[in-house]
Amino acid sequence: MPLINYVDASGNQFEAEVEVGSNVMQGAVDNMIDGILAECGGACACATCHCYVDQAWQDKVPAVESAEQDLLEAVVDPKDNSRLSCQLVVTEEMDGLVVHLPASQY
């Protein structure tokens, strides 16, 4: 099962095995990793699962779609590697993925 690495804003690291076909948000929720709120449960409605995909992994994650893009433009502290983790569907190629969590989702 792919291993996903979550690094919170203070630098604490957590790793979680996440099934292929699940997503990076769900991996955090299943493993009670703080910093991902996911208030809408993955409906791409709230942007409270914002994360930053580590630069080294940019080409391994699916492209941003328009609904996600609209939300990303208005998250707190957006960066060019900002993503909504609910939209990062896990594949074998993402084994080892590193995502950084923002200090706050609001």
Add this chain to the structure above:
Amino acid sequence: MQGNCIIIGASHAAAQLAPSLRQEGWQGRIIIIGDEPYAPYHRPPLSKTFLSGEKTLQQLLIRPLAAYDKIDAEFMLGQRVDSIDRESKSITLNNGETLSYEKLALCTGSRPRQIPLPGVDLAGVHYLRTVADIEGIRAHLDKNQKPAKVVIIGGGYIGLETAAALNKLGVEVTVLEMMERILQRVTAPVISEFYQNIHTEAGVNILTSMGVDAIQGEAKVESVLCSNGETIAADVVIIGAGIVPNIELAEAAGLTIDNGIAVDAYTQTSDPDIVAAGDCSSYPHKLIGSRVRLESVPNATEQAKTAAASICGKQIDNHTHPWFWSDQYDIKLQIAGFNMGYDQVLVRGDNNSRAFSVWYFKGEQLLAVDCINQAKEFMQAKQLLAKGINPSPGHVCDTDFDLKSLLA
């Protein structure tokens, strides 16, 4: 922080409360009692992707049951609590078993409002709140030769989302709304009109100012008798007439009730060892400025975090502006804030298009924004509300004006 912390109710609030309790340092047992046979699951998709068959029950779970082992939270599912004895600090289950508690959390949620109509007990009449309700609806639909005919009583969000999901399945849907317009209780006329048009275009028949006198049929539902004397054929009737909080346990235990289980800003009930969170509770909301009972997932989650802190002896009140969402067809509605008491409504963008927003004010104060396929404006509205910034009518109505500049 030792002893049993018992959580009654196993839905959104409980799913957040259990891990938050561990984070706050609760070391004793955490026992979650739920009357449904499932681990906590996402309720909003019930009337959307679960009804339409796009999501399975497994995908509905907030997290798999086994995930709770990591925080050592125990579940007692398919069980109801009969009573709370505050003197002995214990609860009694419907099987007679008694459990003692150090701290008790009431996350009992809400249930559909029952309407006293002739014929509501007929087979084929459903409410919509649980997985079992949806499975019942689907079972009745599957029995029918398609296209099945469904009459939905109530033109609120649940009724309309259900109409959209069933329309997608090829069902002939009629929505009956007693008031003059759909969504009358919760939105401005411009939004009601928008959804009336969207549904009509999709082929859903919406009848407003239309009461129901009876649901008719022999062995099962066959038709609905409307207040104007008209009869509408129906294979299935779904009633969406709002929800009522589950307060009975708390009331019987002598806790204060005020449009829900009354709690303070820290989710504390009138008993210092009992908290309440989610749909079942009402509380003085700092930002809204009055006692409210909010029916939403984000509220249940926020209150659960506050409750976990309270149970562990800390006072945090992270009140945020409420937000809600509704998916119907390809329309995503996101609502920032709570429009109660509004006296002015402004439209940003073209309300004849499929992307615009509606801004609710009380005097100069921004209360809420309904965003139709306008995710960016929703995010900006949330931030304006959080910062207490009130945009001027000129700025709101000028789509060339970048709202972001107000947030800098």
